[in-house]
Amino acid sequence: MEIDQARTTQLGELIDRHNRYQSDVGAQSGEPALDQNRSIDPEGRYVLFVGICTHLGCVPIGGGAGDFNGWFCPCHAAHFDTSGRTRKGPAPYNLYIPRYEWNGETIVTMIDPTQGRPMSDEQLESVIYGKPLED
Secondary structure (H helix, E strand, O other): OHHHHHHHOOHHHOOOOEOOEHHHOOOOOOOEOOHHHHEOOOOOOOEOOOOOOOOOOOOOEEEEEOOOOEEEEOOOOEEEOOOOOEEEOOOOOOOOEOOEEEOOOOOEEEOOOOOOOOOOHHHHHHHHHOOOOOO
16 A cells, blocks of 8 residues: 555655755756655565655654654654655655665665775674784
8 A cells, every 4th residue: 555655646746856866965866756766676665765854864753654654754844755755844855865786685785986895795794893804
């Protein structure tokens, strides 16, 4: 039901009609904010976005909160639907979509385009477990 509701929402019902990525703040670029363009899988079962209100950076509560059964920011009453699109209140933009890669099954890899190559497994273990790197 949530997926059907998100998929039938018309762009004219949205405050922000574009998808935005963290690096695109304020830009009017990007594809239309249809649920089909926001979900990471074709069936629309999963959405991935940054849970920070685009009004003043508060953290919205989820679990079907707000007037659209998605997320609600109680600080200034911003309402987001199940697809993270701003529907009511002062938030000017939809919840941002982070850069990511998805293997289509179980693994999502977050991408920071400003960073170089990610750490190797050995480097990561060194950071997590304090193990010295071998030469």
